[in-house]
Amino acid sequence: MKPSLPLATIAAALCLLFIDTPALAAPANSPAAKAAATAPTTRHHELQTNIVDGKMVFVDAKGQVNPVLTANTGDTIELVLKSGEGAEHDLVIPELNVASAKFSASSGKVTVRFKVTKAGSFTYYCSIPGHRQIGMEGKLQVSGPALADAGATAAPAAGHGGDAGSAALALYTPAPSPMRGPDPAAVSVAANPAQVPVAIGARAPQLLKYRMETVELPGKLDDGTTFTYWTFNRQVPGPMLRARVGDTVELTLFNAADSKMIHSIDLHAVTGGHGGGQHTQVAPGQEKTVTFKALNPGLYVYHCATPLVPQHIAAGMYGMILVEPEGGLAKVDREYYVMQGEMYTGRPHGAPVHQEANLEKMANELPDYYVFNGEVGALSKTHKLQAKVGETVRIYFGVGGPNKISSFHIIGEIFDKVYSEGSISSPKHDVQTTLVAPGGATIVELKVQHPGSYLLVDHALSRAGKGAVGVLEVTGDPVPGVFHAGAHQ
Numbered sequence: 011m012k013p014s015l016p017l018a019t020i021a022a023a024l025c026l027l028f029i030d031t032p033a034l035a036a037p038a039n040s041p042a043a044k045a046a047a048t049a050p051t052t053r054h055h056e057l058q059t060n061i062v063d064g065k066m067v068f069v070d071a072k073g074q075v076n077p078v079l080t081a082n083t084g085d086t087i088e089l090v091l092k093s094g095e096g097a098e099h100d101l102v103i104p105e106l107n108v109a110s111a112k113f114s115a116s117s118g119k120v121t122v123r124f125k126v127t128k129a130g131s132f133t134y135y136c137s138i139p140g141h142r143q144i145g146m147e148g149k150l151q152v153s154g155p156a157l158a159d160a161g162a163t164a165a166p167a168a169g170h171g172g173d174a175g176s177a178a179l180a181l182y183t184p185a186p187s188p189m190r191g192p193d194p195a196a197v198s199v200a201a202n203p204a205q206v207p208v209a210i211g212a213r214a215p216q217l218l219k220y221r222m223e224t225v226e227l228p229g230k231l232d233d234g235t236t237f238t239y240w241t242f243n244r245q246v247p248g249p250m251l252r253a254r255v256g257d258t259v260e261l262t263l264f265n266a267a268d269s270k271m272i273h274s275i276d277l278h279a280v281t282g283g284h285g286g287g288q289h290t291q292v293a294p295g296q297e298k299t300v301t302f303k304a305l306n307p308g309l310y311v312y313h314c315a316t317p318l319v320p321q322h323i324a325a326g327m328y329g330m331i332l333v334e335p336e337g338g339l340a341k342v343d344r345e346y347y348v349m350q351g352e353m354y355t356g357r358p359h360g361a362p363v364h365q366e367a368n369l370e371k372m373a374n375e376l377p378d379y380y381v382f383n384g385e386v387g388a389l390s391k392t393h394k395l396q397a398k399v400g401e402t403v404r405i406y407f408g409v410g411g412p413n414k415i416s417s418f419h420i421i422g423e424i425f426d427k428v429y430s431e432g433s434i435s436s437p438k439h440d441v442q443t444t445l446v447a448p449g450g451a452t453i454v455e456l457k458v459q460h461p462g463s464y465l466l467v468d469h470a471l472s473r474a475g476k477g478a479v480g481v482l483e484v485t486g487d488p489v490p491g492v493f494h495a496g497a498h499q
């Protein structure tokens with residue numbers, strides 16, 4: 011998929027977070043006259059991908075980062091490509107209609123070979139979304155006259171490389187993802203909203219150690235529809251973390267060995283280091299650790315911060331950390347953990363297929379699905395919220411996004427307290443609907459006073475039809491006078 015201009019612009023802006031120095035090496039100098047006199051030859055280059063100074067780059071056999079490749083018209087160029095850190099990449103030169111096969115730790119080396127027939131300066135880069143913007147690009151300088159027989163700008167040379175998984179020239183046309191049926195291996199990734207860590211209470215600050223794993227896996231998006239989720243701990247949202255103000259948190263992020271992508275974590279509760287994103291860019295099979303002090307109480311979103319960031323978020327990479335104030339929060343009868351996100355898929359909502367992420371729709375903010383806890387039905391079928399009449403329920407509610415604001419509402423209930431924007435200091439009282447920003451959170455509390463099925467929705471109600479519905483099931487006897495159907499008795 012070739013990023014659209016707005017997408018590339020966003021990605022480039024995000025990459026400013028990570029890139030401190032220009033990615034390109036010094037330009038080559040190949041005098042045209044000398045080049046023209048050189049007989050055509052085959053130029054062999056080995057390029058290995060890696061992460062250098064927080065950037066993704068190509069490195070040649072001499073250790074040169076994003077080397078300038080040189081050739082003369084008529085030469086054949088053979089590129090042997092290997093994923094040094096294990097993540098999936100490719101190499102394309104759209105101006106020359108050159109594209110390698112994708113390569114990763116599991117594919118081994120691939121080879122792309124082509125003949126150059128046109129002089130000029132051409133850009134090679136990785137076409138995996140976000141990778142070019144975070145550093146994976148370099149130049150191919152071709153000297154000499156254009157060849158008279160140049161029909162195409164590149165032509166396949168005879169024979170292919172002998173490496174495992176080798177691939178020859180392919181025209182650069184972004185391949186539409188093939189339609190395939192729902193993945194039979196898909197599992198539910200929906201986080202159980204009742205899995206909330208125990209309250210901190212009144213203890214003194216201490217050191218907490220958390221370990222999380224990023225996992226890419228096929229999950230059930232809806233009945234008969236699956237999707238390749240990218241997750242923290244195989245669930246959406248990722249696990250809720252809980253600390254108190256003043257705690258020191260040591261967080262280790264391990265990226266599963268079979269991941270195709272680099273992943274990371276940016277926690278909005280963290281001061282410094284891009285919230286952790288700067289120092290947790292983790293290649294498949296690796297792990298990285300950051301340590302931070304929880305300086306401010308509140309409810310905070312965390313998310314993957316690897317380009318293309320909205321793509322990683324839309325695939326499920328978000329969660330929340332609660333930082334309790336000194337002395338803890340007031341006791342309630344039940345606590346729940348709910349997050350909203352939107353998803354952009356290649357096929358329409360409800361298609362009985364394995365859905366692929368659609369980055370054009372993401373750039374245009376036109377989601378096909380809105381979900382609570384990762385999948386359609388997560389909170390209306392798989393894990394309903396439960397309470398009994400007379401109990402006080404607290405919901406930790408956040409929006410992963412990546413793009414859409416939620417107008418969070420429970421049909422037939424009123425929030426007795428809302429800690430807007432996750433700020434614990436001073437709640438609002440008696441609220442019907444509360445806005446929650448992407449990358450933002452809120453805490454709502456309600457005492458349930460009448461039995462029934464209460465629907466959790468985003469009150470932008472078209473989104474209910476796209477999946478954003480949950481259920482709070484309240485059991486028990488009605489309180490006289492609160493509500494009954496029919497006339498006053």
Ligand SMILES: [Cu+2]
Nearest residue numbers: 273274314322
């Ligand atoms: Cu990620």
